[in-house]
Amino acid sequence: MKALSIRNLKKIYNNGFVALKGIDLDVEAGDFFALLGPNGAGKSTTIGIISSLVNATSGSVSIFGHDLRHDRARAKSCIGLVPQEVNFNQFETVKNILLNQAGYYGTPRKIALQRTEQCLKQMDLWDKRDMVSRRLSGGMKRRVMIARALVHAPKLLILDEPTAGVDIEIRRSMWKMMQEVNRQGTTIILTTHYLEEAESLCRNIAIINHGLIVENSDMASLLARLNIDYFVLDLAEPIDAVPVIEGYQIERVSDKVLNVGVPKEYGLNTLFKLLTERNIKVISLKNRTNRLEQLFMDLIDQESDESLQ
């Protein structure tokens, strides 16, 4: 069963700007899916069309088999949306925001009250239930939007940069929560600019750039495509000359810091052995960039190179 199926989706905004140039995308039910791309790539436009906030110019979208054009009400019932920007009534209390949303989905009052309590507790907002939403902090507002999206127990949860501008503690708790929701069977589509977040949470991924999908695969095989890992080594003592070791790209950053490119087939053991032989003592190492970030940059750069030609 596909949670989402998009075919040849195009969007031209009223001002003539072509935001989506014909994208195809499939998300399986139960997946935790990352939709990534640089600013202005078309992520929110895609999400807007899926969730009926933006009219598509052409193409088709179906959600759990319900075509958006012919069976919109059922398709809508399957979706919970956390939009990129705050869009609730700032003068309403937190509790009423959820109760109203449940009402719009036709949830009977009694169940709506239960669901509201459940979702607010899950988002750690129960003690803020009677607060006027305008008074909440930015991170709390985001959590209100997540709670609101969950109140009708959607089968597909779409989150448009839910962790932007949220402190690390809350971000971690959001990750936990998303994983929990996903484990309970809800399909999740997540957009984020924190690639390590996508890497650790998501099983499948699509990268969109200039309104086109430039990559769509599972995370593991995408990452496997990276054949060189980049590390930063901290050394115990300053070195005079950069060691030259066949197969490894080594650059000096400072006296006691080296950048090393390690091809997958060579691995780290040999590197350490050879460094030890040269009397270079490594105290610690870390990834220079996040691996997904590396790939992401490669793909996006490739794109812009091509568009320059």
Added chain:
Amino acid sequence: MNHAIALRTIVKKEVQRFIRIWPQTLLPPAITTALYFLIFGKLIGDRIGTVGGASYMDYIVPGVILMSVISHSYANVVSSFYSTKFQRNIEELLVSPVPNWVILSGYVSGGIIRGLLVGLVVALISRVFADIAINNIAVTLSIAVLTATVFSLAGFINAVFADSFDDISIIPNFILTPLSYLGGVFYSVDMLPDVWQTVSLGNPILYMINAFRYGLIGVTDVDVTIAFVMTGGFSIVLILFSLFLLHKGVGIKN
């Protein structure tokens, strides 16, 4: 999908909104109309005598009530729907499976309820100044509801097209208020020169006010049936137009 629950949710939200801000929504009409009754009805009215057989105070009460119904049903929907658009919480409705007719009914009901509630407040105040025995309750209530419906719908359409807070005050200030004053709230068209009598008959609000006046005190300048046909007709046209706008997503979808 249970549309009754969605409708009730919207109506409740709308009513709670204007009740919550009652100093802006319910109090001002009470004060303004009390002043109308005092100044026009009492101080000036005593010198005017009777119009169409009714004391001047009795004559202006229906018009003042209906004028409040008009401006408040309009104001409620235009400001509520515009701020829903402006704050983008309209998106809460757009993502959920609420049909457009439920959205429209919900907002329009909110406007009708506010209009009628304000009308009731004004009617109660008028009892301090005039003692009116209702002539025809069915006409009174039905024309009030129809009028509130027409202007709630008009407010809705205004909000759909509005791009700024200025846009939601232009029509009330430059069209509704003048048309209401010229709609015979304070005078009978008989008092006007011939030309202006004819011109006045092109003003729909004149028919509504006279029908309402007929319902309350049995005095009217126009045929009440025409008033009903006209307000009913306006309601239908405005409903269809509003649904068309929602369907196209004008002003709310890209």
